[in-house]
Amino acid sequence: MSTVIQNMPFDVDEIRKDFPILKREVNGYPLVYFDNAATSQTPQQVIDVIVDYYSNYNANIHRGVHTLSQEATDAYEQARVKIQKHFNADKSHEIIFTSGTTHGINLVANGFTAILQEGDEIIVSALEHHSNIVPWQMLCERTGAILKVIPMNEEGALIMSAYDALLSEKTKLVFCNHISNALGTINPIEEIITKAHMVGAAVLIDGAQACPHVKPNVKELDVDFYVASAHKMCGPTGVGVLYGKEEWLQKLPPYQGGGEMIAEVTFEKTTYAGLPHKFEAGTPNICGGIAFGAALDYINKIGFQAIQDYEHKLLAYATEKLLQIDGLKIYGTSANKTSVISFNIDGIHPYDIGTIIDKLGIAVRTGHHCAQPIMDYFNIPGTIRASFAFYNTTEEIDRFVEAVVKAKNMLL
Template sequence: MFDVQKVRAQFPILSQTVNGKPLVYFDNGATTQKPEVVIDAIAQYYTEFNANIHRGVHTLSQLATDAYEQARNTIQNHLNAKYNHEIIFTSGTTAGINLVANGFAKFVKEGDEVMVSALEHHSNIVPWQFLCEKTGAKLVVIPMNEQGELRMDKFEKLLSSKTKIVAVNHISNALGTINPIKQIIDKAHKVGAAVLIDGAQATPHLRPDVQELDCDFYVFSGHKVCGPTGVGILYGKENWLNALPPYQGGGEMIKEVTFEKTTYAELPHKFEAGTPNIEAGIVLGTAIDYLNGIGFDNIAKYEQELLDYATRKLLEIDGLKIYGTSENKASVISFNIEGIHPYDIGTIIDKLGVAVRTGHHCAQPIMQYFDIPGTIRASFAFYNTREEIDIFVEAVKKAQMMLT
């Protein structure tokens, strides 16, 4: 049985007050809070075996190296990757996308096409624009509909032998839409295109199986799965990672250096130049173990209940419109109230202890599609409650009353 109160007790920050009110934290799409086991693991690293990894023969270095590589194995098992060297530590989702986009300059030429979707975060748009500017390739966009869903009929028509890579998110950060990525991957592969999946918003809610999906790349960030900031994962199929050139040069990513020529290390070190964020990498493994201990089936079921309840309660408010109404969506609600700027509501409800995100959510093309300046986004996690939703809804009603 999933016991939310037992879970909440494991998150120290949830017991604090904000502006004299109990904290209601509904900004999980931006970053999740951290359980005690993660916080303790950070302290344990720095108090027991802080040392640089892979290079030292001394005991602390070996302990740190073993813990770091065990975290890599943990994430390999979590994603069901075939090999542990297909797991590359990065600084986050953005870094993983940039690594792939930069390397794809080797495979893309003028006249080729790079495809993204209308639902993307800026971090899955701008790196591909860089690639197109560098190579002369064309950026092609899969359109969306009024429900915030991708137009799959249009996607199929846009695919061609010119398509070299398709980059789409698993779940939209702005609308919560869960995209049909398996279908996208299969159809892209039929025309010979590679596929990168931005899993930043998906990994807190579900457990992706990269072999079943057959994606070529999958990226996510540690801080959105109850782990530290400054660490993320790029999964890549072995053949693609071997084919891509290194993204950065420096220590660790080399086999031999002379002034005449440098040869590169084998995977995964080829893409992990310099001293990594060791503590964060190790603790990301701790966070993944923690979430698997709760169980992603339990998380998905409970968060769906929160989403259904919050949607029902919010729609009782006059003038409120929800953006992103796909039947297949994660626990994210983006909405506006007629005649009121989203920033004003966000500011007022913060005074009542409620934390939400307002603005364009680094997804300006979505806001342009709906012709709005932004939305109020409430994003729920497995440690939130119905009681918090009630507080949130009352806070929104109060803000509406004050602003009209």
């Protein structure tokens, strides 16, 4: 049975107490963790669920007649229902457990191998993570389909007039991230989905970066596929979700063969199980799925509106402070963005900044963030990316800015 989750008053100091890792020191300094776009931290409430699983009812799921198996199965399937309700999917069997966003994208790309024909066109945006580029390139190589790209502008926003020009009766699939991991840009996915459907194309949205900040309503979006990862949402690594409309999931063939995804096996012929098991071959990450559900409980208790409001304040505060540093340039200046700041300082490689501020206990990401086409557009090797979560503070931002200034003075 699902329970109604009441939002608690937002108190960042109380929230921080839930995250054991925030108490540690790095290189003799209190940890400042600004790499949330790569992986969020895990609250004690989720850690307790993981420990409880392995301590009390660790067993394989489905078809087991013994008590532990039944308990594990119930908890795993209850987590599926939590995810269904979180994303407002019509049916729980439209929720496919995966190992993460990349797995979900590859599952869909593999399935469309049997659907696309030579000369069909598929569209991807210029703001994509490599995980939402490479599988589609591989699909084109297998099928002879043609990959087209929605271009971006200097602000790091998509040029929607160009998208309109790319769409045609040849368009079969459109893929776009909800939020750019490298720039923080929030893409107009409602418009992208609506216009794709007008020409009969299906749409996959990569929600890996969006789901920590917003609560997608797949029914209202009318999206065909939506993918996300638990480890961006205060959950464990190695587990994620693919939402797919039932009619599309029925059309796609299984991605992998093995146990669990079959109805009957003989050496002459195998028949496949129904949804969702058709796409869940083998023993899944049982504990990960259960903990994913617990992570959703945790962030829903805080409330997404409270999270958005607080993170927007962090973004505005950090942007103002960083722009006071001479020679600093922020990449991704769209008016519609989330709590990610990618920047460089003239004459300094981003890796050097990241290495120095790590010595001061501050964790950021440097490089191309698996979004090399974006870096090529700006003609840069990469950026320093600071990504904020609801458990970060303005005091941490002050420490971060001081560290960046110190690194700049050391390197110039």
